[in-house]
Amino acid sequence: MNRRLRERVVLAAVGALVAAAVAKELRQPPQERTWTGRVAGLPYDFRRPTLHRLVREFWDPDSDAFFTPHAFGIGYGVNLARVARELRRSP
Incomplete structure (x- = not known):
């Protein structure tokens, strides 16, 4: 699979996950929407990010x-504090 096709497949998959998460929230009554949760096993958070x-x-x-859930969006970020801790333990 060439690079351009791979990029399109990844973009389509991310778009589908975002659409599924938004649809999941919109199915809820407005007062019950949290804009956070999980879709396809991945965490999502569409609230306004805070510092x-x-x-x-x-x-x-x-x-x-x-790995920690993204502050905004779908998926995970890397907990650099844990990485640093592991690097300090390495001989």
Whole structure:
């Protein structure tokens, strides 16, 4: 599969996930919409991002997880605090 086709397939998959997450929220009554949840096993959060959530996505020293849910969008970010901890432990 060439690069352009791969990019289109990935873009279509991401678009389908976003559409599914939005549809899931819109099926709820307005007062029950949280704009956060999971679709196809991936976390999503479409609330307005805050500085605290943005920082915690990439730096959460209180968590042992390597991957943290995105502060906005679908999927995961890398917890660099965990990565740094593991690098310090390496001989």
